[in-house]
Amino acid sequence: MQSKSIYKVPNGKLLKISLDYDEKNNSITKINIMGDFFAYPEESIESMENELKNTILEKESLIKKINSIIKGYNIEFIGLHAEGLTEGILMCTK
């Protein structure tokens, strides 16, 4: 299943998610994280997209996974945060 979302992060930037997901397992098949936010280092978003594959589309699992990727790749967001990213992703499934 393919879906897209556009989410204005509160006090942040405009996040655009393009999501392919497995409806049976409720998990991410492929994700593109786009928008006018800032992330340092920039290349880490590609790693984030790869690491999010197979993550369960459920709030707690997503936040936990995203926070562990942020920590692992030492990512600094400006205009975006783990909760905002989770919200944008889950909007694709509604």
Next chain:
Amino acid sequence: MKEQWRLLKTDFSTAFTNMAVDRAVLVTSSEGKVQPTVRFYGWKPSAISIGYFQSLEEEVDLDTCRKLGVDYVRRITGGGAVFHEEELTYSIVIPETHPQIPKNILKSYGRICGAVMKGLDNLGIESKYVPINDIITGGKKISGNAQTRKAKIVLQHGTVLTDVDVDKMFSG
């Protein structure tokens, strides 16, 4: 202590040259070959630059660009899409460890935007910094800014609008 910086005035170039030169200054700076550098430049032909994380197809009407002869290019910095036409563009490239550059990224946006505002003030234009990356005057945006940090170097580039053709910007 006095310190020497480099000023580059590269006049008008294409979108591709402009973004390549900014990157080249960053690379040479990371190799320790150049002083902190401030560059001023313009865009010919007019162009749209999009942020590192944006989708070209979603942000830019490519058919209209081709029709109007407007170039498009992706920046190495995040942030939004910018229509570059009537503006002065600047870039600053400086080591992260420079005493004038706050370690905190958001604070360093404020520091560099403050320098742009000082320039505007010298021209008699009162302006205000609106975090994260905008400068406004009279309630309207006059400058957008975007920063990347690579190889311990800060590159921030931004616009200072001198005019804007809103109809052209949103045409198509």
